[in-house]
Amino acid sequence: xxFFVFVDLIGTIAFAISGVLTATKxxxxxxxxxxxxxxxxIGGGTLRDLLVGFPVAWIRNTYYVYFIIGCxxxxxxxxxxxxxxxxxxxxxxxxxxxxxxVVGIEKGLSADLSPVICVALGTVTxxxxxxxxxxxxxxxxxxxxxxxxxxxxxxxxxxYFVLLFLTPIPEGIIFVIAGSIVxxxxxxxxxxxxxxxxxxxxxxxxNLN
Amino acid sequence: xxFFVFVDLIGTIAFAISGVLTATKxxxxxxxxxxxxxxxxIGGGTLRDLLVGFPVAWIRNTYYVYFIIGCxxxxxxxxxxxxxxxxxxxxxxxxxxxxxxVVGIEKGLSADLSPVICVALGTVTxxxxxxxxxxxxxxxxxxxxxxxxxxxxxxxxxxYFVLLFLTPIPEGIIFVIAGSIVxxxxxxxxxxxxxxxxxxxxxxxxNLN
Amino acid sequence: xxFFVFVDLIGTIAFAISGVLTATKxxxxxxxxxxxxxxxxIGGGTLRDLLVGFPVAWIRNTYYVYFIIGCxxxxxxxxxxxxxxxxxxxxxxxxxxxxxxVVGIEKGLSADLSPVICVALGTVTxxxxxxxxxxxxxxxxxxxxxxxxxxxxxxxxxxYFVLLFLTPIPEGIIFVIAGSIVxxxxxxxxxxxxxxxxxxxxxxxxNLN
Numbered sequence: 161x162x163f164f165v166f167v168d169l170i171g172t173i174a175f176a177i178s179g180v181l182t183a184t185k186x187x188x189x190x191x192x193x194x195x196x197x198x199x200x201x202i203g204g205g206t207l208r209d210l211l212v213g214f215p216v217a218w219i220r221n222t223y224y225v226y227f228i229i230g231c232x233x234x235x236x237x238x239x240x241x242x243x244x245x246x247x248x249x250x251x252x253x254x255x256x257x258x259x260x261x262v263v264g265i266e267k268g269l270s271a272d273l274s275p276v277i278c279v280a281l282g283t284v285t286x287x288x289x290x291x292x293x294x295x296x297x298x299x300x301x302x303x304x305x306x307x308x309x310x311x312x313x314x315x316x317x318x319x320y321f322v323l324l325f326l327t328p329i330p331e332g333i334i335f336v337i338a339g340s341i342v343x344x345x346x347x348x349x350x351x352x353x354x355x356x357x358x359x360x361x362x363x364x365x366x367n368l369n
Numbered sequence: 370x371x372f373f374v375f376v377d378l379i380g381t382i383a384f385a386i387s388g389v390l391t392a393t394k395x396x397x398x399x400x401x402x403x404x405x406x407x408x409x410x411i412g413g414g415t416l417r418d419l420l421v422g423f424p425v426a427w428i429r430n431t432y433y434v435y436f437i438i439g440c441x442x443x444x445x446x447x448x449x450x451x452x453x454x455x456x457x458x459x460x461x462x463x464x465x466x467x468x469x470x471v472v473g474i475e476k477g478l479s480a481d482l483s484p485v486i487c488v489a490l491g492t493v494t495x496x497x498x499x500x501x502x503x504x505x506x507x508x509x510x511x512x513x514x515x516x517x518x519x520x521x522x523x524x525x526x527x528x529y530f531v532l533l534f535l536t537p538i539p540e541g542i543i544f545v546i547a548g549s550i551v552x553x554x555x556x557x558x559x560x561x562x563x564x565x566x567x568x569x570x571x572x573x574x575x576n577l578n
Numbered sequence: 579x580x581f582f583v584f585v586d587l588i589g590t591i592a593f594a595i596s597g598v599l600t601a602t603k604x605x606x607x608x609x610x611x612x613x614x615x616x617x618x619x620i621g622g623g624t625l626r627d628l629l630v631g632f633p634v635a636w637i638r639n640t641y642y643v644y645f646i647i648g649c650x651x652x653x654x655x656x657x658x659x660x661x662x663x664x665x666x667x668x669x670x671x672x673x674x675x676x677x678x679x680v681v682g683i684e685k686g687l688s689a690d691l692s693p694v695i696c697v698a699l700g701t702v703t704x705x706x707x708x709x710x711x712x713x714x715x716x717x718x719x720x721x722x723x724x725x726x727x728x729x730x731x732x733x734x735x736x737x738y739f740v741l742l743f744l745t746p747i748p749e750g751i752i753f754v755i756a757g758s759i760v761x762x763x764x765x766x767x768x769x770x771x772x773x774x775x776x777x778x779x780x781x782x783x784x785n786l787n
Binding site for chain 3: 210211212213273274276277280283300301303310311314355356358359360364365
């Protein structure tokens with residue numbers, strides 16, 4: 161199996177699980193859960209494909225749809241195993257953005273787009289599904305929150321191109337490194353409560369108008 | 370006139386009225402009402418066309434736009450007749466999702482898509498306009514609520530394919546049956562306060578975390 | 579340089595600044611600000627291009643992306659000069675919708691679309707970026723508010739076609755007039771607290787149900 165198809169599938173599983181966890185937290189019914197899991201999994205890739213002008217993958221590829229429904233049902237059945245919902249949700253969401261950033265960059269490269277656009281597409285692919293999930297579940301969307309989120313995707317995407325242009329590391333390995341940077345950076349950032357150096361003066365921070 | 374063009378027009382009228390009712394409830398000005406009615410009518414079909422790769426119908430078909438504006442103005446003038454806004458809104462929205470589910474399935478079939486995708490497109494066509502209407506009017510989106518909504522569309526869509534594959538009933542009649550199932554099921558579900566069998570244990574329902 | 583490319587760039591600057599002002603008001607970090615500025619600038623044009631079936635401009639045009647990032651960084655550095663954030667935000671947003679209305683109409687004409695659709699596309703181009711900006715920044719979206727907003731775009735768009743069909747004024751000048759009408763009308767409307775003549779009876783206004 162193609163490496164990127166594999167990465168895409170694992171990312172799909174991670175986001176489907178994150179969708180199930182968010183929807184069951186809201187005590188949605190079983191169809192609601194399937195819809196949220198589906199939208200979380202395919203939201204980012206769908207927007208990316210529309211922007212680039214690719215045909216939307218899941219429309220023609222029924223296996224993809226059955227795969228998501230299957231993952232969702234398994235995740236519903238075994239959701240008790242994921243006892244600490246908050247931690248599990250954070251973990252699967254983080255794995256999802258790491259893998260989807262890489263998938264988005266690769267899709268951009270396959271359409272001969274420039275590095276800055278590829279990084280943007282990686283970020284869109286990674287973050288948009290989670291944003292829709294949160295809006296539909298009436299949660300504060302993850303990008304609004306103070307946490308490092310899209311920043312991790314941008315950092316991973318930039319690392320990809322820096323390593324590609326400045327080192328002799330083979331491309332396949334660079335993809336693995338870039339995805340790992342996204343995941344590791346977000347895990348560390350949330351664990352150690354990292355925030356970016358502030359651009360605001362003390363005075364500005366005191367006067368939230 | 371083509372059967373599906375007819376169904377589409379009736380669905381458009383129903384959703385335009387539901388948009389007018391929601392917007393006048395918020396005391397929007399006349400341009401605001403027209404925009405909300407328009408978005409409610411064309412939102413679902415537009416997303417469906419973008420996903421499948423069809424050209425967006427209303428962009429090239431000016432009659433469609435004038436038709437919606439005309440319906441909207443009539444609905445504004447005669448809104449007093451719809452005294453019980455809450456009931457009327459529910460009714461027109463329900464007729465809308467029934468008809469648009471059928472329109473979405475037919476569009477999917479016309480692009481040779483598989484049954485599961487056709488059901489998904491029917492559901493998207495039926496529900497997305499109402500979701501945008503509610504977000505723009507600052508109402509809780511209808512899909513968030515506990516009511517049976519998307520579930521009725523999925524049930525109607527699945528019924529269509531079950532009847533198509535397992536019975537000798539002609540396709541045109543099956544479409545009528547499928548649309549009626551969506552409408553009847555939602556009417557009954559809301560009237561009798563049906564909910565789907567819960568997947569949650571008693572313990573989970575007590576601990577909404 | 580082509581006249582419309584110039585108008586588009588000025589509109590882009592105005593919306594990028596409005597994005598920076600909204601995001602810094604929320605004390606977002608520097609990546610967050612860049613993402614909001616970018617989305618505000620390209621949101622409306624992107625939706626318009628998807629609806630018409632044009633390729634999305636910024637995907638293939640890297641200069642556009644660097645231009646927005648450059649404007650954003652300048653706007654961040656000089657944000658102190660824009661002391662009265664509320665007034666500045668209103669001003670740049672208003673310039674943005676005026677210019678983008680004109681750009682949207684011109685794009686519609688270039689695809690041989692009818693006047694009513696061109697006006698709709700002008701309004702979409704002008705308003706959608708600001709709507710996304712407000713949703714992502716957790717502000718009440720500007721179109722929900724009581725202010726004249728989309729109405730100014732529709733009025734400017736209709737004026738364009740009235741002048742084109744009924745007067746001998748050259749097209750280039752009509753574009754300038756139409757954009758000025760949008761900007762002037764909104765400035766005056768907000769300054770003098772204009773509202774459209776109400777369609778509601780006294781009784782209806784008292785009974786907000």
